[in-house]
Amino acid sequence: METQKIKIAVVVLNWNGKSWLEKFLPTLVNHSKEATVFVADNASTDGSVSFVKDNFPTVKVIVNTKNGGYAKGYNDALKQIDAEYFVLINSDIEVTDRWLSPIISLMDSDKQIASCQPKILDYNSKTKFEYAGASGGFIDNLGYPFCRGRIFDFLEEDKGQYNDVIEVFWATGACLFVRAEHYKEVDGLDEDFFAHQEEIDMCWRLKNKGYKIMVEPKSVVYHVGGGTLNAGSPFKTHLNFRNNLFMLFKNLPTSYLFTIIPTRLVLDGVAALTFLNKEKGLQHVLAIAKAHFTFYFEIPKLLTKRQKINQKNNLAGKMVKSILIKNKMNGIKRFSEL
Numbered sequence: 571m572e573t574q575k576i577k578i579a580v581v582v583l584n585w586n587g588k589s590w591l592e593k594f595l596p597t598l599v600n601h602s603k604e605a606t607v608f609v610a611d612n613a614s615t616d617g618s619v620s621f622v623k624d625n626f627p628t629v630k631v632i633v634n635t636k637n638g639g640y641a642k643g644y645n646d647a648l649k650q651i652d653a654e655y656f657v658l659i660n661s662d663i664e665v666t667d668r669w670l671s672p673i674i675s676l677m678d679s680d681k682q683i684a685s686c687q688p689k690i691l692d693y694n695s696k697t698k699f700e701y702a703g704a705s706g707g708f709i710d711n712l713g714y715p716f717c718r719g720r721i722f723d724f725l726e727e728d729k730g731q732y733n734d735v736i737e738v739f740w741a742t743g744a745c746l747f748v749r750a751e752h753y754k755e756v757d758g759l760d761e762d763f764f765a766h767q768e769e770i771d772m773c774w775r776l777k778n779k780g781y782k783i784m785v786e787p788k789s790v791v792y793h794v795g796g797g798t799l800n801a802g803s804p805f806k807t808h809l810n811f812r813n814n815l816f817m818l819f820k821n822l823p824t825s826y827l828f829t830i831i832p833t834r835l836v837l838d839g840v841a842a843l844t845f846l847n848k849e850k851g852l853q854h855v856l857a858i859a860k861a862h863f864t865f866y867f868e869i870p871k872l873l874t875k876r877q878k879i880n881q882k883n884n885l886a887g888k889m890v891k892s893i894l895i896k897n898k899m900n901g902i903k904r905f906s907e908l
Contacts, residue, residue: 703742706785739887743769
């Protein structure tokens with residue numbers, strides 16, 4: 571007898587995040603009655619698995635054999651789930667009542683929507699947008715990601731100014747709704763990223779196939795941010811700089827590849843200098859240098875990946891100008907000023 575396909579699978583990826591599960595899993599379960607909730611554990615050693623099994627009988631637990639990071643952790647877990655929609659959600663997120671239905675209704679109404687995100691607000695300052703996604707993700711002509719409500723490190727107050735449903739370039743991996751068939755069509759998240767920007771890469775690949783990425787701000791969640799990897803971590807710096815180069819090399823149209831990549835390498839060098847007067851400054855500089863050398867080493871593998879992608883121009887959510895120039899030289903901090 572065949573088991574019935576799940577409509578919505580809400581999947582929390584966990585690695586030694588028992589404290590976050592204690593704090594946020596009760597609310598998630600309570601506000602996700604129409605879904606099946608899973609905890610996918612990346613070989614935790616803090617008692618996370620036994621905590622979930624002992625306290626949440628309705629939550630299904632998937633135990634991965636090792637901590638392969640965000641990308642591999644989700645890829646391994648989602649292979650074991652038969653659902654129409656996957657909802658990838660961080661363990662440090664507080665959901666709200668009826669957070670699922672607006673997005674599922676939107677995606678049900680248009681089969682070309684491959685992925686969507688809610689409005690992401692800051693858990694510690696609930697009137698502000700949160701760094702990882704805000705009210706939808708965009709990218710500029712040099713490959714710098716930014717959001718409605720967040721340009722670089724400046725977070726806007728949420729005053730309802732970005733409450734409209736629009737097509738964006740990327741949806742945040744902190745709370746990512748994705749149609750399962752399309753996730754599988756593009757082979758999911760790129761495991762070589764380990765963590766950070768892999769959702770942007772996947773959204774770009776989905777857009778290259780002609781699908782839409784949306785934001786539905788009627789759905790609201792609150793994100794702690796840095797709950798899994800601290801913002802001041804040199805390892806996080808390494809991942810962000812390396813993965814951005816990986817993503818650009820894979821997805822940029824050929825006509826832009828040989829101008830954008832060298833430009834970004836130079837700008838990364840400038841960015842490295844700005845870290846010198848910060849805490850762990852030298853470690854961050856070395857992290858960026860390592861990111862570049864890793865990128866050079868991985869170019870043959872990236873070329874193979876690139877050949878599988880039909881790179882396109884003029885994708886919705888991609889800005890034709892530089893957000894770096896608009897922000898650093900023109901002083902623009904708010905998305906509405908662009």
